[in-house]
Amino acid sequence: MNRLINLLLIAGIALAVIASFVYLGLDLGELGSATSLRQMGAYVQRFLSPDLSADYLRAIFHGSLETLAMSALGTLLAAVFGIVLALPAAGRFGWPLQSASRLLLNALRAIPELVWAALMVLAAGLGPNAGTLALALHTTGVLGRLFAEALENTPPQPAEAIRLQGGNPLLAFCYGTLPNLAPQLLAYILYRWENNIRMASVLGFVGAGGLGQMLYVSLSLFQEAQASTVILAMLVLVFVVDWLSAWSRQRWVKA
Amino acid sequence: MLKADSRDPAAWPRLLLTLLAIALLWPGIQLSELDLGVLLPDSQNEMGRFVAQFWPPAHDEAFLQLLLKATLQTLAIATAGMALALLLAIPAGLLASRALSLSAASHGGVPSRLGCLLRWPVRGLLIFLRSVPEIVWALLFVRAVGLGPAAGVLAIAITYSGMLGKVYAEIFESTDQRPAHALLQAGSGRLAAFAYGTLPNVASELLSYTVYRWECAIRASVVMGFVGAGGLGQQIDLSIRMFAGGEVASILLCFLVLVLAADQLSRLLRWRLT
Numbered sequence: 043m044n045r046l047i048n049l050l051l052i053a054g055i056a057l058a059v060i061a062s063f064v065y066l067g068l069d070l071g072e073l074g075s076a077t078s079l080r081q082m083g084a085y086v087q088r089f090l091s092p093d094l095s096a097d098y099l100r101a102i103f104h105g106s107l108e109t110l111a112m113s114a115l116g117t118l119l120a121a122v123f124g125i126v127l128a129l130p131a132a133g134r135f136g137w138p139l140q141s142a143s144r145l146l147l148n149a150l151r152a153i154p155e156l157v158w159a160a161l162m163v164l165a166a167g168l169g170p171n172a173g174t175l176a177l178a179l180h181t182t183g184v185l186g187r188l189f190a191e192a193l194e195n196t197p198p199q200p201a202e203a204i205r206l207q208g209g210n211p212l213l214a215f216c217y218g219t220l221p222n223l224a225p226q227l228l229a230y231i232l233y234r235w236e237n238n239i240r241m242a243s244v245l246g247f248v249g250a251g252g253l254g255q256m257l258y259v260s261l262s263l264f265q266e267a268q269a270s271t272v273i274l275a276m277l278v279l280v281f282v283v284d285w286l287s288a289w290s291r292q293r294w295v296k297a
Numbered sequence: 298m299l300k301a302d303s304r305d306p307a308a309w310p311r312l313l314l315t316l317l318a319i320a321l322l323w324p325g326i327q328l329s330e331l332d333l334g335v336l337l338p339d340s341q342n343e344m345g346r347f348v349a350q351f352w353p354p355a356h357d358e359a360f361l362q363l364l365l366k367a368t369l370q371t372l373a374i375a376t377a378g379m380a381l382a383l384l385l386a387i388p389a390g391l392l393a394s395r396a397l398s399l400s401a402a403s404h405g406g407v408p409s410r411l412g413c414l415l416r417w418p419v420r421g422l423l424i425f426l427r428s429v430p431e432i433v434w435a436l437l438f439v440r441a442v443g444l445g446p447a448a449g450v451l452a453i454a455i456t457y458s459g460m461l462g463k464v465y466a467e468i469f470e471s472t473d474q475r476p477a478h479a480l481l482q483a484g485s486g487r488l489a490a491f492a493y494g495t496l497p498n499v500a501s502e503l504l505s506y507t508v509y510r511w512e513c514a515i516r517a518s519v520v521m522g523f524v525g526a527g528g529l530g531q532q533i534d535l536s537i538r539m540f541a542g543g544e545v546a547s548i549l550l551c552f553l554v555l556v557l558a559a560d561q562l563s564r565l566l567r568w569r570l571t
Contacts (some may be wrong), residue, residue, distance in 0.1 A: 051569055053460060062373030064444045073442065073451075083442050118322065119333075152553050156432070156520045156530075159471045161545075162352035162539050165344040166335040174329045175336065217305075246430050247524055248534075251329070277428055 085101025088266035101256070102275045109252035110281065112170050112245070113238040121231050123178065124185035128258055132193035142175060147190070151183025155241050159250040170251030176240050177245070188230045196222050232287070239283050243276045253279070311417070337422060350542025364551055370525030371528035371555065374446050374521075375514035379451025383507070387456035390465030395418040396474060396495055402481040420463075427459030435521040453514050464506055470496040500569035508563045515559050519552055529555075 063070075072078060082133025121238055130139040158176035168173040201218030205211070207216075253276055260268040298396075351450055395401055400409035408416075431452050438448035469491075479495030481487070522530020529552055536544035 048569060051566070058376055062376040063380075065369060066377060066450065068447055068450060075449070078442075082441050089342070108328050111328035111472070114322060115325050115329050115331055152556065153549060154516065154520050154521055157533060157549070160523065162335075164537065164540075166332065170329040171332050171335070174331055175333075207530065231358060240430065244430050247436065257433065261440060273429065275432065275558065276430075278462060280428055283496045 053193045085266075088245045089270040089273075091267055092271040092272065093267040098268060098271060102253075102271060105253045105256050105272070106275055106279055108170050109242045109254075110239065112173045112252055113177060113235060113242040113252075116174045116242070117181055117231060117238050119174070119178035119236040120181030120185050120234070123182040124189050125185040125227070128193055130188035131190035134193075141213065143186075144190075147186040148181070150179055151187065153180065154179045155245060156248060160248045162251045166248040168251075173242060173245040173250030173252060176250060177242060181234050181238060185230060185234055189227060191221055192226045192230070193219070210282075221282075235288050236283055240280055243279060302516075320550035330383060347540055350540075353543060355541065355543035356547060360544060360547070363390040364548065367532045367548075368551055368555060370446055371515065371518050371522075371530075374449040374518040374528055375453065375511060375528070378450045378455060378518070379507075379511050379514050381450065382457035382461055382505075385454070386461035386465060389419055389423055389458065389462035390469065391491065392416065393462060393571035394466035394469040396469035396477060397481075397487045398492055399481060399487070401474075402478040408438050408542045420466075423459045423462045423466075425459070426455055429456070429465065431456035432521055432524060433519050435526045436524045439525045444525045444527075448528035449521045449528060452521060452526065453517060456517075457510055457514060461507065461510060465503065468499050468502050468506070469495055504570055507569045508566050511561050512556075512563050514557065519555075546563045 092180055095279050127143050129135070131147055133140045141178040155176050160176045162172035162179075166175060196219055198219075200222065201214040204218045211226040243253045246252045246256065247258050249255060250257075253272055257269055257272040257276075260266075260272060302485035319374070348508060391397065395408050395412075395416070398408040398412050400412050401407060405438070434450055434455050438451045442448055442451065472495060477490045480490035481493045484494075518528050519530045519533075522528045524534065524536050525531060529548060533548050533552075537547060
């Protein structure tokens with residue numbers, strides 16, 4: 043019986059794959075035909091000579107700085123809002139606030155950054171401000187949830203001791219809970235920052251500044267040489283961030 | 298007796314660190330033109346009116362049919378993309394992995410220099426495929442094969458074959474190597490050694506990672522619609538451009554339901570098949 047159900051499931055998966063190819067009407071034979079391959083080859087060839095003139099490299103550098111600034115500020119804002127929302131979400135101020143803030147965090151987190159960016163472009167106009175806000179909103183949802191979980195799992199005894207000695211709740215939080223919590227919070231923030239740098243480089247596709255906007259504009263103008271420089275810059279950015287985070291993790295976290 | 302001391306010994310270093318961080322981030326505020334004011338309600342009438350339209354979500358029949366079509370298209374893009382990605386990822390994973398190295402089987406798990414050298418091109422290809430974000434691939438393919446779901450399928454196929462190939466290779470290497478090595482040294486072919494020595498140990502891990510990636514592919518295919526690769530994303534983009542708040546709200550709701558359903562389905566598949 044169990045085997046039969048598994049076989050049915052596998053048949054269902056195969057059916058779903060075939061159905062999706064049929065539904066999309068993809069003609070893989072035509073995509074792989076000689077003429078379309080030749081067209082794609084010609085298209086790829088135009089990317090092989092990136093524009094490395096000094097002027098353009100300076101523009102790319104500025105774009106990369108913009109991307110970095112967007113991701114850093116977005117993550118920082120998200121950390122602040124995240125901790126503000128995580129306190130009620132961890133059940134510190136009673137259950138009505140707890141469920142309300144959880145709902146808010148889930149809603150923020152469920153909508154992808156790019157959708158937030160498209161909405162923020164309406165609110166804030168074209169430019170990096172929209173990207174920063176979009177990153178901040180989505181990351182608030184993610185970090186808020188992670189922070190709330192960390193808050194729930196942190197040992198309550200130090201804070202209770204301060205309360206029993208007559209310290210007020212704020213002091214108890216700052217000197218009893220936060221020192222235990224801080225390394226974990228910092229690790230989460232850095233991890234999200236890493237993700238956000240990658241995300242910030244593509245948010246520009248909907249007009250939210252940074253390297254993505256340069257890529258979108260140059261592809262729209264059929265300037266493939268410039269576009270390939272931007273793609274190279276994105277790759278370099280991602281590799282540098284990966285390398286830095288791997289190095290710092292080995293150096294500082296493992297110890 | 299202990300004396301009450303209200304001084305915080307760590308206050309100065311903290312203050313200095315904060316000031317340093319602010320000094321470092323200050324140019325960033327200029328670069329990113331940060332302005333939180335736009336989030337406040339009725340700072341701009343246009344945005345306020347747009348958000349006010351969110352309730353009630355659009356639910357006339359013609360729009361619901363459009364929504365159903367877009368949802369099916371999103372699902373189909375993710376599934377077809379994953380199927381194509383597997384076609385490339387499985388051979389690439391086998392080629393890139395050290396688990397089936399003949400020299401490793403007879404030298405205590407360390408492959409020869411030549412073997413490492415020959416595996417590098419495949420590894421490099423996988424790195425290249427996955428380090429360009431999928432939405433950039435989608436943008437390039439929209440220019441190459443035209444607007445529509447084909448660009449989305451190809452973009453998912455390319456990025457995910459890079460990720461899956463790398464992870465497969467690592468999963469093959471992380472399991473117990475002795476069964477496969479024993480088979481290889483007894484003279485079996487590499488594919489047979491893989492199928493009877495490695496695969497039984499790693500099948501459940503491979504499956505659960507693949508199902509997880511399918512879930513990610515659904516989310517990615519929604520996002521890729523924004524550059525014109527079909528599905529729900531393209532519909533959101535259109536509705537936002539037409540300032541149709543109600544439509545945006547119902548598409549977002551539909552997206553949430555889709556993600557939740559995919560989550561449940563992948564849980565079911567993992568529970569049944571592993």
